[in-house]
Amino acid sequence: MTEYDLIVIGAGAVGENVADRAVQGGLSAVLVEAELVGGECSYWACMPSKALLRSGSALRAARRVAGAREAVTGDLDVRAVLDRRNAFTSNWSDAGQVDWVRGAGIDLVRGHARFTGPKRIEVTGEDGTVTELVARHAVCVSVGTDPKIPDIPGLAEANPWGSREATSAQEVPASLAILGGGVVASEMATAWATLGSRVTLIARSGLLEGMEPFAGEAVERSLRELGVDVRLHTATERVTRSEDGVHIELGTGESVTASEVLVATGRTPRTGDLGLETIGLTPGDWLRVDDTLQVEGFDWLYATGDVNHRALLTHQGKYQARAAGDVIAARARGLAVSDAPWGTHVATADHATVPQVTFTDPEVASVGLTARQAEEAGYDTRVVDYEIGWVAGASVHADDYAGTARMVVDESRGVLLGVTFVGPDVSEMLQAATIAIVGEVPIERLWHAVPAYPTVNEVWLRLLEAYGRPGAEARTPA
Amino acid sequence: MTEYDLIVIGAGAVGENVADRAVQGGLSAVLVEAELVGGECSYWACMPSKALLRSGSALRAARRVAGAREAVTGDLDVRAVLDRRNAFTSNWSDAGQVDWVRGAGIDLVRGHARFTGPKRIEVTGEDGTVTELVARHAVCVSVGTDPKIPDIPGLAEANPWGSREATSAQEVPASLAILGGGVVASEMATAWATLGSRVTLIARSGLLEGMEPFAGEAVERSLRELGVDVRLHTATERVTRSEDGVHIELGTGESVTASEVLVATGRTPRTGDLGLETIGLTPGDWLRVDDTLQVEGFDWLYATGDVNHRALLTHQGKYQARAAGDVIAARARGLAVSDAPWGTHVATADHATVPQVTFTDPEVASVGLTARQAEEAGYDTRVVDYEIGWVAGASVHADDYAGTARMVVDESRGVLLGVTFVGPDVSEMLQAATIAIVGEVPIERLWHAVPAYPTVNEVWLRLLEAYGRPGAEARTPA
Structure with a gap:
């Protein structure tokens, strides 16, 4: 039986970050992983999927510009794309990730973890060996999800x-x-x-x-x-x-x-065979957590990433992981907890400011609330749309650029609630919207955030112009 | 002799915007232009230069990704690039821009403008006809700059x-x-x-x-x-x-x-032959203005764009133009003027938050102060660098991605003073930094602005991690 301050079940990107932050905060931590260290994102999701998509995307971008188009006389090299994807997954070897875990001062136990009671975990290795682990302070479940197979006959x-x-x-x-x-x-x-x-x-x-x-x-x-x-x-x-x-x-x-x-x-949570019944939870359920990622009803149990069903995205899971790792360390050491909204120890952004990029063609980059979500949430909203192709920078970027930008404004506070960009190569434009929304930057101040000319980002100016400048002409006489 | 509320000398992008905002604010306005309506940016700067660069840039991007690279078996089509550039300049015809001016309710007088006294302008057309214009409220000089030929023998x-x-x-x-x-x-x-x-x-x-x-x-x-x-x-x-x-x-x-x-x-200002001597200014000088773009010592004279020497960039000139057009209208109509820092009628961002993209390879995208400028300005700074190529999203974007990100932090206020990205395709990443700096978003809040995975923008997270999270572990016990 080995004791750690923190046991993290699941060594995907999210679990790794929880353990890393906790260790940086002075705790001892162990990661338990039944499959590859690095998890879904590294081997079977974000990285390989974007690797499969990127070569085609780069080629399309070149084909969209006269002068470059004429140079693209061959076809996408499919074998090279698959090989590049294989390289990004290290051919499904986790040796590099294991090195990282060791370097970060985190212990690793390979095998399938099951609770045997509060703070107690039993890990069954591939060869049947059983390791008993006890958490002094906390256990964090970061096991992710599996595809949900719908109930279709024969599927x-x-x-x-x-x-x-x-x-x-x-x-x-x-x-x-x-x-x-x-x-x-x-x-x-x-x-x-x-x-x-x-x-x-x-x-x-x-x-x-x-x-x-x-x-x-x-x-x-x-x-x-x-x-x-x-x-x-x-x-x-x-x-x-x-x-x-x-x-x-x-x-x-x-x-x-x-x-x-x-x-x-x-997706369905990977909680079916975790021994959750031994701690009063129901196997197969999502794990509901508060903003510090603590599972409701427990003072020692946390859940981060997909399994808590807050936002099924790697980056958002890692964001939760930073808060969770830090708050676990703070609580264990009796330090102050910063759990007011937007504090260090809470995942406030999960609620209404989640960014997401879909790497289709066109790309879809969105953050915050859609017009419909904002309205349903009771905000006094105004929606402004602009065709990105009308922006000079977009027309230089690609011939016949077609895309749409939308911003959803909270009229009562004069801040943005949501932004969506749809168009070629909009993925890197999203962070500006995320900072504007999360930072609650007033629209009046956004007028001073000048987009460089001629970039596609000039769509920010066009959206503001379409919205109108409060105070420019409507002010009462002095 | 024709009277207008506002006379704008120079119908480049900047002058057009001054006139447009003033007309939207209820004034009458005339643009005077000796050359092409649309100005330097449309015909001999931003647009044609970026058009010359974009095809090569798109092709390089494709060559940087295995799978796409193999399809680029031909060469850049130089004639197609030049033709595309010609199309962006409408073959140096300003007919479209003239239509826009008319549609915006702005009058246009073609010819060379010279002051003959306060608020009085004489325009000499190509055929020698002279038009006399008088401004009821304001004249705005938006004439731009010419290349400065250095004093080198024979040049x-x-x-x-x-x-x-x-x-x-x-x-x-x-x-x-x-x-x-x-x-x-x-x-x-x-x-x-x-x-x-x-x-x-x-x-x-x-x-x-x-x-x-x-x-x-x-x-x-x-x-x-x-x-x-x-x-x-x-x-x-x-x-x-x-x-x-x-x-x-x-x-x-x-x-x-x-x-x-x-x-x-x-560059040198195009003020040598404007008749500035008739209003007590020196021909050939830059025109010094306050934050409302009003020329020092005048209550009716404004200068926007390159000619005021605040920030020689089209987007920043247009930014000044919005403030100037609005404040000219407000003052003319006796409305309240919003001239506190970051108000509607001031170009506050000119001072220390100017964004700029250099469309080289790699691209250089910067906003705000450099480390050196911040230090010289007396800020308590901390500088954080990160190799963009270490970001997963960058490695997917391009094989062997090489680039650097730097953020300059104002330690006393916990906000950013400057950000520079150098690397392939970083131009659209700049707006996030501009919003963070102009919005004075605290670093503590930037931790909640989660970059989507796997985008190049994850460099934001890496910069923050390298900086360290204030309050995560350093807080005093509760």
Whole structure:
């Protein structure tokens, strides 16, 4: 039995950060990991998916500019793209990450963790050895999620791809059916269609629902241009796999046959086999936490990343991890806790200021509330849209640049609630919006944040001009 | 004799904006322009220079990513680049801009403007016709600058290129010598070397002085890789043009011969022939203004853009134009003037928060004070650097991404004073820094502005981590 100040279950990017911050704060910490240290993001999500997408994106950008276009006389080198993706995942070896963990002064136990009681964890290694761990101060669950397989007859038996198979496949399937209309479905449709697969996207819903409507509309158009067969608001009734591939019967009476089927219809927490029942929680549940990432009803249990269901994004999980690691250390050492909104020890940004980039073509970059969310939340809102292609910097960036920017204003406070950019290469434009919203920078001050000319960011000026300058002409006489 | 509330001399982007804002504020306004409506930026600066640069930049970006690289089997199409540049300048026709002026309710008088006394302007048209204009409330001078030809024997007689010739040339010179080490010199060396010219850059100073030192160093390396012969800290003694081209004798005793020579050694205000003597000012001087852009000692005279020497950048001139147009309207109508720092009617950002992008390879994007400027200004500063290539998003963006980010912190207030990014495709990352600095967003709050993963913007997190989180561990016990 080994004792640590902190036990972190799950050594993905999020768990690593919790342990790292706690160790920097003076605690001893151990990471428990059943699979690869570095987790989903490093091996089966963000990194490999963006690696699959980036080469096509760079090539499209060059093709969009006269003078450069003429030099692109060859095709995307599919093998080189897959090899580059393999390099980013270190061919699914976690040796480098293990080195990092050691260097950070964190212990590592490999195996499957289960609670045996409060602060007590039993780790079963691959070879069956059992390690008993006890936490002096805290346990943090950072186990992430698995794809949720919807209850469609035959689907589970058809050996479907999840996000892991979709990001790690070593060959391009001749054809790929994708079930789902969210970020993973949209990105993987873009990636595999660009790499030459014949892709059909089937979604019960629309595309990218929950974002501004023009996001899904633009991505749908581009997917169709890429040759993707897009079937929205379409139910899947039955799936069967035969020698010819996967046969998918739709609610419309039509059917689709593909080499593989990817299920991208949502995520489910990896809490089914954690021994949660020994501490009074229900296996399979999401773990509800407060803003310090402490699980409700516990003073020693924390949950960070996807498993707490606050914001299923790596960067947001790492953000939670920083707060959690710091607050665990502060509480353990009896130091002051900064848990007012926007304090050091809280993940305030999770509530209404979460940034997200979808690496489709066009890219979708959004932060904060959509117009609809803001209205439903009761804000006195005003919505301003601007066509990014009208900006001089955009027209230089790409011929016939097509994109849309929206800002949602809280009229009562004169600050931004949400910003969405849809267009080629908008991903790096998002941080400005995130800082404006999180920083609660008044619109009146944003007029002084001059965008450099001619960049695409001049859309900020255009949005402000479309909004109008409060006080410029409407002031009462002196 | 025609009377207007406002006369604006110079119909570049800056003058257009002054007039537009004043008209929106209820005034009548006339623009006077001796050359093309739209001015330097539209025809001989920002737009054509960026158009010359963008195709090469897009192609380089594709070549930097395995998978895309292999598809770039051809060369940059130089004719297509020049044609694209010509399209952006509408082949140097201002018909579209004239339409815009009319549509905005602004009158236009073509010809050369000279003061004949306070508020009185005489415009001499190309055909010799003279128009007399009188301003009821204000005159705004927005005439911009010309290249300053340094006092080097033979240079003026050698028929050198200025920025106009460098941005509008219809053929690629076999070889080009560039005198200067600033933004124009660096960008034009990048552009013409990429387009196939044999470029020699000769600067009395270093490269991009006034920016963070690593900016000039990185651009110097890349220029050399592009094949540019870079001669820094080198004086030019004499220039002669013969049938073989331009012969340049250097202070080192060496000499350079090139088809053309571009002078990019600074700018001089276009105030030499404005009749300034009739209103008690000195022809050829810069026009010193207060923060409402009012010329010192006058209650009716304004100067916006390059001519006031506050910040010689189109976007900053347009920023001044918005303040000036609005305050001219407010004063004319007897409305309240918002002239406290960061008010509606002042160009506060000119002082220490000016953004600038240099579209070299790598790009240089900077805003606010450099480390040296901040120290010289007496701030209690801390400087944090981070290699952008270490960011996951950068490594996905480009193989072997090389770049540097620096933030300069005001330790006493816990806010940023300056940020510089040097690296491929950093130009759209600048607006985030501009908003953080102009918005005076506390560092403690910036921790909550989460960069999306995996974008290059994750460098924000790395900079903050390198800085350390105030209050995370250093707080006193509760």
